[in-house]
Amino acid sequence: QITLKESGPTLVKPTQTLTLTCTFSGFSLSTSGVGVGWIRQPPGKALEWLALIYWDDDKRYSPSLKSRLTITKDTSKNQVVLTMTNMDPVDTATYYCAHRTGDGYLDYWGQGTLVTVSS
């Protein structure tokens, strides 16, 4: 079955760069149509889509955060990495990664990882 798990720091300081890793199993990111996306959720607030990387290495970013985000994949390790620069306390959130089906929707999600931005 498909599983995803996020890992990374739980606390970062303002202005630092956040690096999160999504390690997955049960699918290959070289399969046509498949992708892995990142979504975040500030405490008590709505989901916000951040980025997505496709099987063919096409990368899509939220327009409002595009300048701060980089998404990459390592197909051999079954990992997707998201980096976000210049972190700010408003970036405090639970960060999720999710599997994108060939039809386009997000069917499996990781458990999420809470990242707090504070000095």
Place this chain on the structure above:
Amino acid sequence: NFMLTQPHSVSESPGKTVTISCTGSSGSIASNYVQWYQQRPGSAPTTVIYEDNQRPSGVPDRFSGSIDSSSNSASLTISGLKTEDEADYYCQSYDSSSDYVFGTGTKVTVL
């Protein structure tokens, strides 16, 4: 920026029916598929409807989705409401660049 607006909260008694709307800010909501995700407290979202009205295996047929082009809205209907349905629900579609957009979220309370 394309946005999806949902009511902040809805509440109903067990056994009743609730409908959650998801209104697109521009364009035609019917031109892209809409998904619905359920998020129980402290848990990751799960899909309850995909491609406007399709249910993943394991999702009861009490959950149904529809599109109303006249109001540029999608709707999630939960019939035979159960206490386990108490959760936050998010719609999701795509903007003109095919990027993902989530709705503002609706808290469903089962009285």
